[in-house]
Amino acid sequence: MTPFHLYMAQRLSALVMAPFVLVHLGVMIYAIQGGLTAAEILGRTQGSAFWFLFYGMFVVAVSIHAALGLRVILSEWAGLRGTALNALSCAIGFGLLVLGARAVWAVTAGGVS
């Protein structure tokens, strides 16, 4: 991965995230009109391939985008370089992916929560 590839990965992940953010916020605002319980949310998301793919791709894009953004901050502000920088950035990306994937699985696969 050259710096240019990291740049492209961050821009492309942003491109993927932009419509997801808009749809996510739009659905949230629409869905909570008149109140919404956890059971009602799960009733709509569990077993839904659409929401699994929607939030699954969202989580992948967020993990890439946030890890690359934090990588620059760690480099310029904390002075990390080389292996330490790459290892910590990968750990952040992987951590976000695991946390996000667990949440997506919990609300779309059914039965877990």
Place this chain on the structure above:
Amino acid sequence: MSEREIISVTVQRGGPEAPQYPQVFEVPAFESQTVLDVVSWIQQNADPTLTYRFACRVGMCGSCAMMVNGVPRWTCRTHVNKVLKGGKIEIGPLRNLPVIKDLAADMDPFFDKWVAAEGRHHPTLSRDDAIAEIDPEQPARVEASLGIECINCSICYSACDTVAGDSDYLGPAALQRAWTLYNDGKDADKDAILDAVSGKGGCHSCHSMGSCTAYCPNGLDPLSAIAGLKRATTQRFFRGRAK
């Protein structure tokens, strides 16, 4: 401003061989006095050991840039009455560069990065060929012409916070030079330029903060030049290399 007024000038002294420290000089104020005049007055009348650099005194050579009240400026074209704060001025060596002594910064990293950004001509023709005609109105030439008045003063490099955070970053001047050559119809190796600005510390490290454009004394716009390089590298990524 009458001649009896006195300016309190704080000059950053020292360098790698002695710890840096601020030294205050009392300098008489004159009409139409520039910051370079102030520094020269100190060197000629108060302390001949003061080290600084200048050549043309008219804003052409790019030698006399210094930090004035914490801001990079070309001192020969900066009038004292524009920067005076309560009768005081602070003058220091350019930021983001090693200090040789007092107000003289080591410009080597700055010029090394011009070379690293492939800021050199790749000829399309030899001396035996006829000179190719270039239409000055052609869009690429217009874009190239926007950057050719750079005087290599390093003010943009000193102003850049990305350079401050990342010593590998090529900096605005070198990248603007690369963009100028990229748009030059007489340059034969555009891929080499894009390769050079796509590596570690290349144009993609720029955060578009725009201090380069804000502080350029010649009113150039390295920020847009760097954005142009980002666009060109991205287009090459999707369209593939020219060859």
